[in-house]
Amino acid sequence: MSAPAPSTPLIAFRDVARSYGAGEAEVKALAGVSFQIGAGEFVAIMGPSGSGKSTAMNIIGCLDRPSAGEYLFKGIPVQGLDQDRRALLRRHALGFVFQGFNLLPRQSALENVELPLIYKGLPADTRRALAREALRKVGLDGREGHDPSQLSGGQQQRVAIARALAGGPSVILADEPTGNLDSARSHEIMRLLQALNRDEGITIVMVTHEDPIAHYAKRLMVFTDGHLTRDEPVRERA
Amino acid sequence: MLWEAVRLAYTAIIRNKLRSFLTVLGVVIGVAAVIAMVTVGEGSSAQVKASVERLGTNVLVLRPGRARMGPPSAEPVPRFTLKDAAALAELSIVAQVAPQANGTYSLVAGNANSSAQVSGTTADYLKVQNWPLALGRAFEPGEEAAGASVCILGQTVRDKLFGSSDPLGESLRVRGLACEVIGVLSARGAGSFGQDQDEVVLIPVKTMHRRLQGDTNVGSISVALLKSVDSATGIRAVQALMRDRRDIEIGAADDFSVTDMKDFNNLLSGVNSVMAGLLSAVAAVSLLVGGIGIMNIMLVSVTERTREIGIRLAVGASGGQVLMQFLIEAIVLSVLGGAIGIGLGLALAWGGSIYLAVPFTPSAMVIALAFGFSAVVGVVFGFFPARRAARMDPIEALRHQ
Ligand SMILES: Nc1ncnc2c1ncn2[C@@H]1O[C@H](COP(=O)(O)OP(=O)(O)O)[C@@H](O)[C@H]1O
């Protein structure tokens, strides 16, 4: 994917709101949020539980749509796209990494990484080659045939990253990617994401609870009660 | 993508072998039943056709008594005699005539004994019936005229009484009457009603009258028309002659029946079309039941795999692609059931046709239809579960435990 023109940010939120339920029971998960993320950024999103981080990630990832406001992805107004058009954006430009890995059980690492490529309609040998390449990038060459139950948590998350990577996305979205991992494994995963951002130029947006993890990012956004309350560069650690 | 979906469906089905098998059992049983019944049915109707065709095309069978069903008439109906047969043979449109006087008698040859239908008839019977001899010769005119004690055996009688030894020239006692075996009929197999046509002994009709039956009645007369004569003309001529000989007044009903063996064939194929209707009903019901089974298990499968569906949607699958995946799984499942059913049905038909002594004639058309119908069942009953999968919200699906 080519980088968008400088005038068009990769991700642009304009007064994005998302509410659940109606009337008395209405919950405003996002209450009018505006920000822009350019190509090649590495953003960490922090904030207390229930502050709307995941809601924002789902909207960025075109899994969900704002109930009010505008979300432009590469200049495309996503709020106007139906489920299938958004699937197309996910397929060609977005990769997801989840806290719980979300790999398909009983399928090998290679098959899991191939999954998004199937929906791109690539022929089997091209898929296999791309999936191997992605697994190599995350340091899992030699584990292609293992299925998730035969891999450690850290390795499973690497498979998930390889899956997000395989389709050549512009953005990888990671919602608490280290939430299920111990400290050493967490730092390995962060170094991997950092390398992908630095070497491949992939934009990364990541939610985390932990300061040390957030420090791998270049920019920090903090959500509170559905509002964006802080947005600043991450200070270099001493 | 399509091949991918078939492969996926296959692995999903293999993963739950027992469940998959139980799911398609309805389709298996339905398809097997239909295949078995249709195949055996076709075998027996092919046999009926063959036996009617063997008769020669234009054969009329005359019997005393009214053709129509109903209360038996108060007055006894006059029997036929050999004179009737001789008069029929005089008609210019007739090729051959064979009177038949039948009875069932005990048979003894050496130490072996049995019983069978014994037909008193003439050598022309073999021509009318288009029934060649396997061994020996037919009655000679002299033997027929004299009422000689000679007989011709059907294959079943020969097997039962003489086994593999040569029966020609041997003596067969028909209810105490010693007859010389002069011929053996070729094997004919089961008749239109499944009876064994080879369980028969032929003797000259005069021998039958004098030595066994004790009267000169003739039970039926078979008339072979000349090839150039159509059966309607033949029937009219035969009826006119017999009405004259039996002094039936103009306007009064016949007191005898004339059956065209072709009509008999049509009657049987009418029976077959009723059978075909019943079969279609059986097929429809069993495929419906099988389809509901598939729909049920596909709904379970979609629910169980909610998270998988969420993952697929998240990585970029469109609703249509998810729909195809589950639809293809349902089709693969039901076509697999259809294939097992076809195999089972053919095996049953094979066993059944041996048991009923009819030819085993599997029809490619019926097999193709069974395949087609099971695929249609997969599409129809797989659609609703597949659509449910396709319409899932990816966020909800991913959150599903
Ligand atoms: N599907 C939903 N239905 C109703 N409320 C929801 C739903 N998803 C999220 N919420 C609510 O929206 C708010 C923000 O949730 P979320 O974005 O998941 O927060 P977090 O920052 O912890 O990721 C919370 O109050 C949550 O309860």
Ligand SMILES: [Mg+2]
């Ligand atoms: Mg969250």
